[in-house]
Amino acid sequence: MSALLVSVSGFVHRYADADAAEVAAPDFELADAGRLLLLGPSGSGKSTLLMALAGLLAPSRGSVSIEGEDWRGFSGAAADRRRGRLIGFVPQEPHLIAGLNIEENVRLAVFLAGRPQPEAGVAVTFEALGIAPLAGRYPHALSRGQQQRAALARAVVNRPRLLLADEPTASLDDDACAAALRLLFEVAGRIGAGLIVASHDRRVQAHFSQRVVLGAP
């Protein structure tokens, strides 16, 4: 039986802004190396839940645990170190750092996580994602698809235990949508990481057997 990677219980978050709606999520768990889809319309709190899973947001109520430990048990630098070690994040927009080339963008993740990777590890990531020829190029010189791959390389280079992806198929056609998901599954599988994808894209549903549906705001 697989070990438990993620456990969310009684999650409620209320933003300080009085006009903002309360975000609530049903309880769920994710096994080691499992795949889960957070489905819901815009504003339903998918991204809020992703941030809580990454330990960047403390819910108003409930608990969010990774590898059996609630994020509430970690604060400040300890939480940052844990995030760098456990979490890989693929944002909706690549947000690569403009002043760094692709290799430097990926190595930045290694540097910030404080977990030195062997040269081979970085090279393997580049090879696996087919971006080795782009290593010396700067973000502005890449297509959006290439930037997405670079962002994915940055997310997985530290071999995280949990990979979070926020709307990875937004504004992609059907073929590109399927290819993006294939790539996420392949990469997560290769490093043995759990995968949680937040999406409002109904096309994605068929690819996940485990889904958590968040309600409309």
Next chain:
Amino acid sequence: MTLLGLALRDLRARPAQPLLAVLLTALAVALLSALLSFADQFERRMVRDAAGIDLVVGAKGSPLQLVLSGVYHLDVAPGNIPLVEAEALRRNRLVAEVIPLALGDNFRGHRIVGAGHKYIALYGGRLAEGALYREPMEAVLGAEAARGTGLRPGDRFHGAHGLGEGGHVHEEDSYEVTGVLAPTGTVLDRLILTPVESVWWMHAGHAEDDEAFEASRREVTVALLRYASPVATALLPRQINSASVLQAASPAFEMARLMTLLGAGRDALAALAGLLLLTAGAALATGLTATLATRRYELAVMRMLGASRATLFASVLIEAAAIGLAGALAGLALGHAFLLALNAWLASAGQPVVAAGHFAPWELSLPALALLASLLAGLWPAWRAARNDVAAILARG
């Protein structure tokens, strides 16, 4: 990869933003650098030129004018004094040494000074070539005077009346250059030296011509004195000023007075530089804050990748420091380039030159000052970067 490397790469990617701050910092540092270097050289030169001279004695008038003309050769003397009065000072038990100087002519802006060999010895002058003068109308040139006029031993030249260029040229008599002195770094370098008799010869007529050359009518311009004992400091100036037609002025006192007067101008320029540095700091803070708006996703992603708030705080401060240091180094280069230009201009005017490569002791603290200012200016943007609501930024995509 290091935070410094990250900061430098980020600045390289957005060069326009820090440029204004670098420029303003450079201007402030350049102004302070040139000011400090010039002031330091000026003060050192003043001290060096007056070393070994305790008192200047000359005609009644402005004491500062007397010191400027007699020691630094920068002004016109208040008048001449009878040689006998100057010679009488030798008999004063408070006086160890008297060096009379006779002034009045120049050659291409370089003053011709009638003086004995003791005057050359006072500044440690040594011959670079040729020999010292022995007879009237022989001359020895200081190093800068030789370079400026192109004269060599054996050459002849005509002096001109007055202490600057453009005076009446004494066509009837010429000086013969017998030697050139090695550089001393003192006022001696700019002068043309000749026996006192040469100056009398040029202005009072020839000895065999008439009685104007009689001892009783001989005059000198100033006499430089060295005290025999510390007691003279208190007694001798008062004694001379009250009991004779002469005026005594202390170079140390007069230069301290001059420095106080010049100090107001120097302080005003330093205040202007301080204002520029403040403006640079404001430009830096504004620029960094504006950049944070465009970098907020990058910074949020860095947090997601494991960067702590302290790391983001440090990375912005390092950028600020890099801008400050770049401005400081550019400013030092600019300040000394200005001194180089000033040097060329002063040299062409026959004025004391400043060394462009001279760094005043305080000047070396300017990069630290610029660094401090830039760090202070970077505090607010760095704090904002560290306190960004990462979850809200990333959740918005």
